[in-house]
Amino acid sequence: xxxxxxxxxxxxxxxxxxxxxxxxxxxxxxxxxxxxxxxxxxxxxxxxxxxxxxxxxxxxxxxxxxxxxxxxxxxxxxxxxxxxxxxxxxxxxxxxxxxxxxxxxxxxxxxxxxxxxxxxxxxxxxxxxxxxxxxxxxxxxxxxxxxxxxxxxxxxxxxxxxxxxxxxxxxxxxxxxxxxxxxxxxxxxxxxxxxxxxxxxxxxxxxx
Numbered sequence: 001x002x003x004x005x006x007x008x009x010x011x012x013x014x015x016x017x018x019x020x021x022x023x024x025x026x027x028x029x030x031x032x033x034x035x036x037x038x039x040x041x042x043x044x045x046x047x048x049x050x051x052x053x054x055x056x057x058x059x060x061x062x063x064x065x066x067x068x069x070x071x072x073x074x075x076x077x078x079x080x081x082x083x084x085x086x087x088x089x090x091x092x093x094x095x096x097x098x099x100x101x102x103x104x105x106x107x108x109x110x111x112x113x114x115x116x117x118x119x120x121x122x123x124x125x126x127x128x129x130x131x132x133x134x135x136x137x138x139x140x141x142x143x144x145x146x147x148x149x150x151x152x153x154x155x156x157x158x159x160x161x162x163x164x165x166x167x168x169x170x171x172x173x174x175x176x177x178x179x180x181x182x183x184x185x186x187x188x189x190x191x192x193x194x195x196x197x198x199x200x201x202x203x204x205x206x207x208x
Contacts, residue, residue: 010155011148011150011154011155012147012148013147015129015131015144015145016145017143017144017157018143024141025142026142026160027139027142027162027163028073028140028141029072029139029140029141030071030073030074030163031072031138032067032069032070032071032072033105033137033138034101034105035077035080036067036068036105037101037105038080038084038097038101039064039080040101040104041104042084044100045093045100047087047089050087051083051084052064054086055079055080056079056083058079059075059076059079062076063080063083074162081169082166085166085167087168089168091171094175095171095172095174095178096175098172098175098176098178098179099175099176099182101172102175103179105137105138122184123152123185124152124154124185124207127180127181127183127184128146128156129146131144131156132144134176135158141160143158143160144157144158144159145157145159152206152207152208153204153205153206155193155202155203155204156203156205157200157203158173158202158203159200159201160199161199162198164195164198164199165195170192170195170201171192173201174190174192174203175190177205178190178205181205185207185208187207187208188205188206189206189207190205192204
């Protein structure tokens with residue numbers, strides 16, 4: 001499907017995947033910046049002690065000694081997010097966790113969005129073209145596509161990441177987007193449309 005074509009479920013394709021789906025490599029590395037940002041948010045929200053206890057012994061030291069600006073193997077990223085998943089947070093709490101971690105992790109990209117949000121006439125459509133750049137700050141491999149369902153409704157499809165098999169990760173990932181988009185409108189509503197084989201996630205965003 002090329003830009004401008006439509007899907008009955010997703011709407012008009014505005015920003016396609018960075019490569020044909022069948023040629024898109026899976027995510028093989030994850031940004032330590034995202035992991036550290038979520039660890040800081042766990043501390044902020046009082047979840048850290050239980051999280052540390054739930055980390056598997058084989059990965060605990062490697063996760064807790066991770067420093068910023070690294071690309072880590074997916075088994076380490078999975079150990080981190082699986083431990084958070086075991087905390088059994090509500091979806092609302094996971095959305096907040098994702099939004100807060102996103103604020104910490106986005107760096108330059110988020111700063112650009114903040115500056116844009118201060119301009120006249122900006123909407124979530126102003127920042128949605130940056131979706132693939134946000135993805136590339138967190139993952140090596142995979143990619144995203146953005147569809148328009150209506151004037152205030154978008155679908156973001158993300159593929160190639162096996163972390164989507166974790167309910168916490170899916171909700172926190174949605175929270176990152178919700179936090180960014182909400183800088184451009186009064187309120188954002190987020191719904192998970194589907195996740196496939198633990199490697200693809202489709203999210204629907206509506207705003208007012």
